[in-house]
Amino acid sequence: MSNRRKFIGQSLVGLSGLALSSHAFANIIVPRQKDKLGVALVGLGYYSRDLLAPALQLTQNCYLAGIVTGTPSKIPEWQQKYNIKDKNVYNYDNYDQLANNPDIDVIYVVLPPSMHAEYSIRAANAGKHVWCEKPMAMSEAECQSMIDAANKNKVKLSIGYRMQHEPNTIQIMRFQKDQTYGKVQKVTVAAGYREGRTDHWKQIKAMGGGVMYDMGVYPLNAARYATGLEPIAVTAKASTTRPEIYHEVEETIVFDLEFPGGATAACEASFGRGMNAMQVDCSNGWYKLEPFSAYSGIDGVTSDGIKLNKPINNEQAKQMDDDAMAIMKKQAVMVPGEEGLKDIRVVEAIYRSAKDGGRVSIG
Template sequence: MKNRRSFLKTTGLALAASTLPLPHFAYGNPQMKLGVALLGLGGYATNNLAPALMQTKHIELRGIVTGSPEKIPVWQEKYGIKDQNIYSYETLPEIANNEDIDVVYIVTPTFLHKKYAVMAANAGKHVFCEKPMAMTVSECQEIIDACKKNNVRLAIGYRMQHEQNTQTIINWAEINPYGALQNVHTEAGFRIGSSGGWRLDGAKGGGAIYDMGVYPINAMRYATGLEPISLTASHETQRPNLFLNGAPEITYFDLEFPNGITAKGRVTYADNVNFLKVNCADGNYELAPFQSYNGVSGSTSDGKYLAPCECNQQAIQMDDDALAIMNDKPMIAPGIEGLRDIQIVEAALASGRNNGERIALKQY
């Protein structure tokens, strides 16, 4: 282990750090794949992203960035990762000189997203950043600015926006097949226990509103096709000894949208819930569950059934984002998408601390 740690700290290539290599692939060539390094080898990277990368057509796993040297041989054996494509958090800047790696996917706890997304962008690599994008709007903007400055692309890991039934809901917000939209109701959450780790700590992006809040918030936005103009919120913690640094166990929030449209949401660490309901002038429709890794399905007031897709959401997401890079097309979920949700998370936290104060939302 000591030798492995020493290797991580000393790995470097001969090119000067100030020069950024050209991508090794030819954009638009369907025979080529982007290479991605996963930064952070926790549960989501291990159990979801890495297996999904075995199914992707346009991007493949070529590297890892980890602070846990003991994980390295396991990943190398399972995925055939070269020694020269292994980095620690400290040696991440050296990835600038590695032509095998085109994308760095940030999969750390939320409070570390900004730090490593900016480092990856400064190394000249495209950035995929897991949601929630960052802790604050200002951190989100720093990531966006770093990617723009370094002329690299940025995608936020909103896998649901790549999923077929969710895309139907997004389309219906534009064409209004059930008449003018009136209101939305959505809730998401699960019962967390003492093994929740950083998710129990408000200083690290914990609490239901930080960790799970972007699901119902993003759903409200894509289900209406609009940006909210104000918000009120309240918090509840049924197990105060479980949560640290002001992390709320449950948050209720109400959003106002243009045209008199309203949305009611709840995000919770106290019980299992997972639905999105949209009420319109001439009918309604829903997805339940709306944000599961599989089985997303729905129904409409006139009897339509939105059958679940037998597919890997993460594979579709990463392929879509890779193709956007290769073909110079817009990302489905760019950085501004993550920033807008974090604005609402911040407002919900503030409103709840101030007895449900109504907070006006800036239009980005």
């Protein structure tokens, strides 16, 4: 996104004040709570264009109200397709003026990981609720700064782990909590696809590239919610089969996690080959999902033949509706910033292990 073009932003409509005389207080009209929250997407790449924007046409509790882009040529198509008002179109120079726009309740940051912290913090400082795509940020310190900004400004911060909103995944978490199949002993989980692009931010280290930040957080997060525990140590190895493309970052990473009580997880993520499966072996049986993190069609079974294939219309729509409802009801979001921070703490340990070639304890 270093070559984002800039343009003159549209003027904003400010909030108007309401003057009240001393005898008018009895006639004050309390504003009705919004039936739907207005969402502004920041970054109009593939995930926003092909997944989030269409999903926002299916949501019940929120809608696409605005966009933020550094590419002016994208604006006409988005405005025409989604009926976005001129005053709700922003660029990266006038981004902070979102604070003055009552149409926008939530800012959804859909940028390369290196930009997550900055634009999430600025969104919180603008007084807007923040949804941030995974991975949350580049470091534990950045994650904490995002949490602090949200708390300071009294707004919600949610991380885009859509799988934790998905019904079959929720069932997996219930199995662990209720010990339906006994104590979790081992989780085996892998996620990957063959990335054909050769000049994408995913190959640039400074922008948050590398498979661990992108696909790697799927098996990492799954290992954590499948065990209900935080890992205490990791051993990792990074590799590539295409060094001409993946010379700054890893194409594939394999990492083994150790949990309190003896549970383990064998995890893998890759930009070099397709894989998408999770199996949880317990003391009294097992259960698995394959695929476990696809955009649709999550499917699974248990050792005693129970099918795990409850359908869902749209994962992204479910995620955003859940988060919007939490905001409107002033309840805790399902996947807060603290959850994203816990993953990034482990990601940093994984990279240390891959670099040094040994077991790394996680404090």
